[in-house]
Amino acid sequence: xxxxxxxPNGTIEDQSGKEVFRSSVSQQDAREVIYETISENxxxxxxEWEMDDDSIELTVKKVTQ
Numbered sequence: 681x682x683x684x685x686x687x688p689n690g691t692i693e694d695q696s697g698k699e700v701f702r703s704s705v706s707q708q709d710a711r712e713v714i715y716e717t718i719s720e721n722x723x724x725x726x727x728e729w730e731m732d733d734d735s736i737e738l739t740v741k742k743v744t745q
Contacts, residue, residue, distance in 0.1 A: 681726065686710050686736040711736060 683695040690703030690710040703710035718725060718740050727739040 681739055681741045682723075684714060684738045684740065685731075686714060686738070688734045707734075707736070714738065 684700070685693045686707055687693070688707050690705060690707055691699055692701040692703075692710050692714055694700050701710060701713060703713065715725065718738075722743050723740045724743055725738055726741045727737075729737045731737055
């Protein structure tokens with residue numbers, strides 16, 4: 681499993697804190713991009729949480745067949 685944080689400024693960081701994407705538009709735009717990318721790479725969102733700092737935390741897992 682992997683975790684990603686989507687911040688209100690549109691920045692997405694992986695669980696190590698590395699920036700993996702920055703939207704020039706919004707947090708919602710960044711959320712849509714990460715959902716598309718996750719799906720294209722054979723992952724699904726296991727959990728999504730809105731955090732106290734208004735970020736969104738996603739836990740994703742690889743789809744096994």
